[in-house]
Amino acid sequence: MHIVAVLALDQVVPFDLATPIETFSRTRLPDGAPAYEVRICGPAPEVDAGAFTLRPPWDLTGLADADTIIVPGRSANPPVPAPVVAALRAAAGRGARIASICSGAFILAETGLLDGLRATTHWAAAPELARLHPMVEVDPDVLYVDNGQFLSSAGAAAGLDLCLHLVRRDHGSAVAADAARMSVMPLEREGGQAQFIVHDTPPAPRGSELEPLLAWLEENCASELTLPGIAGHAGMSTRTLNRRFREQTGTTPLQWLLRARVRRAQHLLEATGESVDRIAGEVGFGSPTAFRERFKRVVGRSPQAYRASFRA
Template sequence: MHTIAVLALDDVIPFDLATPVQTFGFTRTPDGGPAYRVLVCGTATVRTETFTMHPHRGLDALAEADTIIVPGHDNHGAPTPPEVLDALRAAGARGTRIASICVGAFILAETGLLDGLRATTHWLAAAELAARHPKVDVDPNVLYVDNGQFLTSAGAAAGLDMCLHLVRRDRGSSVAADTARLSVMPLEREGGQAQFIVADQPALPRGTELEPLLRWLSDNASTDLTLADIATHAGMSTRTLNRRFREQTGTTPLSWLHRERVRHAQYLLENTTHPIDRIASEVGFGSPTAFRERFRRVVGTNPNSYRAAFATNS
């Protein structure tokens, strides 16, 4: 079983600590069994402003982990204990997957493991991370960055986005979607941190003017819809529709529609033996070539490779 080690140090941010523990703890395989073994490890006593805890395991647990999660810490400007940095470097050298949440990226950057790589952190701390670690390519506009072995995420809920992304990488979109439902969280959010930086630019809540349109788009994603069709259904001009869509979702109507089609295609690839051309047609793409190009752009691999990795009937 895949072992997740969550690192707890003094001044750990409670939300960042709980997010991976709960998310990976929720995750179940198709037969109902646990998908992950989750360990919380750290020093003998971990102190924060609001609680004191005693992790069940010490830093030795990092050596047996398949994935290490580094939560953020309130005092992210303080130097990390050398034994922690050494343990993370050793894990990186072994090929262990390591991911940070929020300002946990400062600890990961301190190890040198992010040098030469693109990374992110909470947008309020991004400039500081870039100044302190100039070898790291800091992108403040994204929810998370996946470099393969090393991942970083932005603040708060973006850690949940990244954890769900890891579940999908490991177990496929059906298992990840089940975990997302238990977390009352969409499996994938469009846009990045840029949509949250402006104070009056909230994430899309239930009950907004676009919620009925998004439901309609989801229900009709397999039909041949143009931007004009969507605007007509919404009772707006195409220009107004594009503007409001970007304001409230961080993307365009057609991009949202394409990603919805790709998500449906992932389900069909995992749960049916339909030929790729048939799936392309069923989910609403005009040609198999267009489907393959969009699928690779969204998922990062081709439909055949995705099916080989995640098909439940293989």
């Protein structure tokens, strides 16, 4: 039987821990037999899980013959204990499949096993993962990444997406669909993490010469603004404006403006019943088609789909 070992370290996030336990424990083959043996493994007899203390039935030896190892996230990210790093590297060396959930990517990255690979984590933690592990290609916009032997998922519910994906890899779509039904979960969710991110426009440093200009752009993002017009308002040449925008916000004036318009559109889609075409005009897009294309590029799904998910 396929053995799934779930690693439990101090500060483990209970949701991340429970997701693979429940998913794999409840998965059944067509004849009704269990599809997986699930082990909870920890480096110590007791694990601090915040709201409760966990006593893992297995120590790290439970990883030694596991076919799949799941690494849940932690509420804090202290250094990973050396025995855990060694156990994960040893498991990888013999070909075990290792998958992280949410901030579990920090643990997996600390082993070096993600170096040179694409990975994801919760979108709010993605910049920190990229900073601490520059050899990892961090993609904050997807629900999970499958590199074959090493996988990673975004925050919270995306761990369930990843677990169902692993079931489908192991036993096919029919078994995975049944596991999804048991979790009252679609086998595949539309879109990625981008739909859940508040797309703030990059700020200028407080007190910088661009701060008043950005406030003006925010207030007037629905107007027909051009680069020469923005530069004229700022009292700069277009070349100087572009250079200072790059230096202080990391983007161009027009890209900043487009993102501000998308952010305003997200608010209107959530808070009003106005049509998508009307919103396109209200936030400054010349055509509904251009608005839909830009919105989907930034957010990861169409305005209609976004509204269906997030309208209050």
